Amino acid sequence: MKLLFTYVFISFRLLYAFPQQCNYTLKGEIKDFHDGKPLVGTTLSLIKDDTVVQSIISDLDGKYIISNVCLGRFELTVSHPNCKPKRILINIEGHTIKNVNLEHHLENLDEVLIIGERQEKGITKATSVQTLKTDVIEQFSDASLGDALRELSGVSSLNTGSTIVKPVIQGLNSSRILIITNNVRLQDQEWGIEHAPNVDLNTADRITVIRGSGALQYGGDAIGGVVLAKPAALATKDTLFGKTLLSGSSNGRGGSVSSTINKGFNSGFGLRLQGSFKRFGDFRAPDYFLTNTGTQQKAISINFGVNTFLYGLEAYYSYFDTELGILQAADFGNLTDLIRAINLPVPEIIEDFSHNIGLPRQEVAHHLVKLNSYFRLKRLGKLSFQYSFQFNDRQEFDNRSFLDDDIPVVDLELTTHNFDALLDIDTVENSKITAGISILFQDNFADPVTEVRRVIPDYEKFGIGTFAGIAYTITEDLTLDLGARFDFTHIDAQKFYISSFFEERGYAIDFADIIVEDFGTQILTNPVFNFTNFSSTIGLGYTINKDIDLQINYGLASRPPNPSELFSEGLNQASVAFELGDLRIKEEIANKIALTLKGSLFNQRLNFNLTPYANFITDYIVLEPTEDGVTQTGRGAFQEFEYLQNDARFFGVDFDATYDINKQLHYKTSLSYLRGDDTERNRPLINIPPANWHNSISYNNSAFKNLNLQLKSETVFRQTRFPNNNFIGRTVEDNQFVDVLVDVSTPPPGYHLLHFDSSIQFNLNTITTLQLGVSVNNILNTTYRQYLNRFRLFADELGRNITLRAKLNY
Amino acid sequence: MKKEAIILTQNLKTMKFLKPLIFTFLLVTVAACSDDDDLPGIINEEEVITTLSVTLTPDGGGTAIVLTSTDLDGDGPNPPTIVGGTLAANTNYTGVIQALNELENPAEDITEEVAEEDDEHQFFFQAVGPNLNISTTYSDFDDDGNPLGINFSLTTGDAGDGTLRVTLRHLLDKFAAGVSDGDITNAGGDTDIEVDYSISVQ
Incomplete structure (x- = not known):
């Protein structure tokens, strides 16, 4: 574009020698680029040698006429309150017509900040x-x-x-x-x-x-x-700014550093570099160190591209690498070990603090490359394309009995390609229409270097989905949101089964056609699945009055089974139990209805949000204990679970509210309650979060260095509704066999924690601010266990943690 | 230049940009799909003990008693086949353990690997039942002087029936109280094998 202007500019320079004649008219129409509507009240100024010669405002039809214009080269500036101003070089060689399209509706640009609640891309107003x-x-x-x-x-x-x-x-x-x-x-x-x-x-x-x-x-x-999770938009104008966050914590004796730098140019080109590093050693419960719970995380990302009104093109790359230590005391063998670990009041292995991440541990690397572009189409909307590539490399290490510990026990490489095309139509009156197509190709490779049978097999997955949605503003107070999506998924796997398992599950009869080769103790199979899924949403948003909004949402979602649900057939180290998948598992289908009432009272001092919901899931996939409950192996006995499909029902309510006591003191509360039931077996579902109630009181003084003090209270009640998966285990005590009840079901008692957070901000100069913060988690060093922690049977949660934070904006 | 023309140029640019993108995508897809013919290789578990046999030879000579446990489907649904034995009362036996992985061909002798990592392993012998009178003592030790248990001696008392539980622990605390005397209570660690043999002392 710049080149074009330069060319035009040079041509006009040559013509400049003509004698002055000033009886020509310049006229035209100003239209909205977006929907072609005339733009009323546009200011047009004709400029010569940096001096405004004439100024005029467009009429009700968006038209303008400037009379008595001289021959020669001018600059025309066109500006409108809602538009990005435009400068046009113009040559007057006689009566001239110049129509101008302005980029109206700047607020539609995702990249532009809007005051108040911003709508996220892909979500409409009627969605809570x-x-x-x-x-x-x-x-x-x-x-x-x-x-x-x-x-x-x-x-x-x-x-x-x-x-x-x-x-x-x-x-x-x-x-x-x-x-x-x-x-x-x-x-x-x-x-x-x-x-x-x-x-x-x-x-x-x-x-x-x-x-x-x-x-x-x-x-x-x-x-x-x-x-x-959405990153900030790339800068689109000339700027350079950045942010660095530093933190150090007492628990885990580590911290993190994270830095971001943004550079923008007026051409619309922007660049961002971001990186972070995190390192912690063993964390500490109130009474002991949780040996081997250290972590390390490295991440970098680079993002650059051009974003203008008409088009945009961006490239993004990110690398994420994490090393996670897993509590050593939760790593053990059979039922005898499990009973022992449950009965011990403290973990069996407690060592002095260390930054070392030993065994077991996970090492995961994730690469993401993304290319995306958009084009604004006149009188239609926006067309976007995106290609992404992801590579996930997961390695898990454990104590190997007779092999080198540096050989992982799990090594999965998942490669995913995604291509998406999306059309946003925002030119239809009162409507926003979105439609698109999404294509996925995925390849999972289970590296045989582990010398452990692949629980998750090699597979290829192809998926194509198309969707369309409309957000329709019926009246000023009523919005309707409709959406539908259709997905086709094809999975082609190469799975080795233990022959006796293949036989016992009845696969030898039902799936005889998938056998590729019989190796004696193992059978190579080629399971192929095709799933077609339909999903839809209906949302209705109604503004009852200026203070109260009501939203009703209905969603139909449908999920094909995941690899674990289909293919698992062995010991899950994390749960110390056998988990058996089933090739017969079908998709699960959820019907969810949610009501959201949000509003404000007492001159907007009280703001609240109440969301009751119900989720009915047909063929909900759950892990249930098998009929025997226990399986015998050469290593002894293990608890055994299998994936089943039962209908399930969830009823819940989430409530949160804030109250401004005065300008500086604010109170916040939130409450969640949920009941989940297996309606076929008539019993509660496992792992339903217990009711919890959070309260906080905060003091904020913007006049005094933006001082912020906050005291938070977290109350978690005991989960009283849980399925009884307890079983009888046989163990040896005092040289006698005894049958003991192994309690793996009973949730831990409720607990109450207090947390504190504070921050203060210093303006070092006009562009640099420094924010310092101190926070204390679990102030009272309370000993507690969480129901939704897989290690709750073996160790307490973290004790007190003091964190110092510094943030520098520049 | 008219705005429409610019838009047209933009659309052409779109196509220009898209072409290589679509091409790359197809190429990658095709390339990845062509992997289909490569069948994954079979993995025979390296670390499974499918077979544990305990050979007990009477000190005064006579036929050796062999207790066996075989689980050829490893982590599969079939339980191990366990064969116990009959011992003579008030007799000393010399015991030796052999652990095999018969999923490999030829079968791999895991006992050797246990012996190599003797500081990380230990066998335990528990006589379970009120009527079973059996005691064991270790005959082999690691460099720290802690017992290993591949070789041991077994002494029977008066007649009685019960169970002999043989356990192999890995990464245990061999210095914990009682462990060197063969008491498993404080040993900790990971269980590599746990077999209950029916024993009749006559």
């Missing part, structure tokens, strides 16, 4: 969302995504020890939650209950949680919900 903003995310700079999300009501976490934290949305986790980072659906073996999401929290500027399937653009299988 919750958002974590930058300042909250920064408080968790040295923690994980799952830790940060717990700040939201209705979101809890499923932990394996203290470092592996998976988000749980309204009682559902893992494959039932989509995690979208940087507009890409994360493909990182998320089916595994002890596989934490491979996301560096520091890359996110905002995190939005949709408690339901309201973002069909990203997938139709969000039975639980969607987590959207």
Whole structure:
């Protein structure tokens, strides 16, 4: 474009020698680029040699006429309150007509900040969302995504020890939650209950949680919900700024550093570099060290591209690498060991503090490359394309009995290609229409270097999904949101089965045609699955009055089984139990209805949000103890579970409210309650988060260095509704066999924790600010255990932790 | 230049940009799909003890008693086949253990690997039942002087029936109280094998 102008400019220079004649007119029409409508009240100024010659405003039809214009070269500036101003070089050689299209509706640009609640891409007004903003995310700079999300009501976490934290949305986790980072659906073996999401929290500027399937653009299988972690937009004007966060914590004796730098140019080109490093040693429960719970995390990302109104092109690369120690005392063999570990009041292995990450541990690397572009189409909307490549390399190490400990016991390489095309139509009156197509190709490779039979087999997966949605503003107070998605998924696996297992499960009869080769003790099979899934959403948003909004959402989500549910057939080290998948498992289908009432009272001093919901899931996939409950091996006995499909029902309510006591004192409360039942077996579902109640009181003085003090109280009640999976185990005591009841079901008692957070800000100069913060978690050093921690039978949760934070904005 | 023309140029640019992208995508997809013919190789578990046999030879001579446990499907659903034995009352036996992985062909003798890592392993012998009178003592030791238990001696008392539990622990605390005397209570660690043999002392 610049070249073009230069060319025009030079041509005009040559013509400049003509004599002055000043009786020509310049006229034309000013239209909205967007929908072709005339733009009233546009200011046009004709400029010669940096002096305004004439100024005029467009009429009701968007038309203008400037009379008595001289021959020669001019500059025409066109500006409108809602538009980006435009400068046009113009040559007057006679009566001239110049029509101008302005880029109206600047607010439609995702890249432009809008005051108040911002709508996220792919989510419409009638969808109820919750958002974590930058300042909250920064408080968790040295923690994980799952830790940060717990700040939201209705979101809890499923932990394996203290470092592996998976988000749980309204009682559902893992494959039932989509995690979208940087507009890409994360493909990182998320089916595994002890596989934490491979996301560096520091890359996110905002995190939005949709408690339901309201973002069909990203997938139709969000039975639980969607987590959207979104980075800040690239700079589009000339600027250079950055941010560095430093933190150090007493518990784990470690900390993190994270730095971001942004560079922008007026051409619309922007660049961002971001990196973070985190290192912790063994964490400490109030009474002892949790040996081998250290972590290390390295992450870098680079993002650059051009973003203008008409088009944009961006490239993004991120690398995430984590090493997670797993509590050594939770790593053991058979039933005898399990009974011993449960009965010990403290973990069997407690050593002095160490930064060393020994065995067992996980090492995961995740690469993400993304190319995306958009083009604004006149009188239509925006067309976007995105290609992404993800490579996830998961290695798990454990004590090997007779092999080198440096050989992993699990080594999975998951490669995913995604191609997405999306059309946003925002030119139809009162409507926003979105439609798109999403194509996925995935390859899983289980590296035989482990010399352990592959539990998750090699497979290839192809998926294609198409979706369309409309957000329709019926009246000023009523919005309707409709969406539908259709997915086809094809899985082609190469799985080795133990022959006796293949026989016992009845596969030899039902799946005789998938046998490729019989190796005697093992059989190579080629299971192929095709799933077609339909999902949809209906949302209705109604503004009751200026203070109260009501939203009703219905979502139909449908999820094909994950590799673990289909193929598992052996010991899961994390649960010390045999877990058996089933090739017969079909998709599960959720029907979820949620009501959101939000509003403000007492002159907006009280703000509240009440969300009751019901989720009915047909063929919900659950792990249940098998008929025998226990399986015998050469290593002794183990508890045995299998994946089954039963109908399930969830009823819950999330409530949160804030009250401004005065300008500086604020009170906040949130409460979540959920009941989950297996309606076929008539018993409660396992791992339903217990009711919890959070309260906080904060003092904020913007006049005094933005001082912020906050005291938080966290009350978690005991989960009283749980399935009884206890079983009788046979053990030897005093040289006699005794049958003991192994209690793996009873949830731990409720608990109450107090936390403190504070921050103060110094303006070092006009552009540099320094924020210092101190926070104390678990002030009273309370000993407690969480129901949703897989290691709750073996060790206490973390004790007191004091964290110092410094943030430098420049 | 008219705006429409610019838009047209943009659209052409779109196509230009898309072409290589689509091409790359197809190429990658095709390349990845063509892997289909490569079948994964079979993995025979390296670390499984499928077979544990305890050979007890009477000190005064006579036929050796062999207790066996065989689980050829490893972690598969079939339980191990366990064969116990009948011992003579008030007799001393010399015991030796052999652990095999018969999933490999030829079968791999894991006893050797246990012996190599003797500081990380220990066998335990528990006589279970009110009527079984059996005691064992270790005959082999690691460099720290702690017992290993591949070789041991077994002494029977008066007649009685019960169970002999043989356990192999890995990464245990061999220095914990009682462990060097063969008491498993404080040993900790990971269980590599645990077999209950029916024993009749006559």
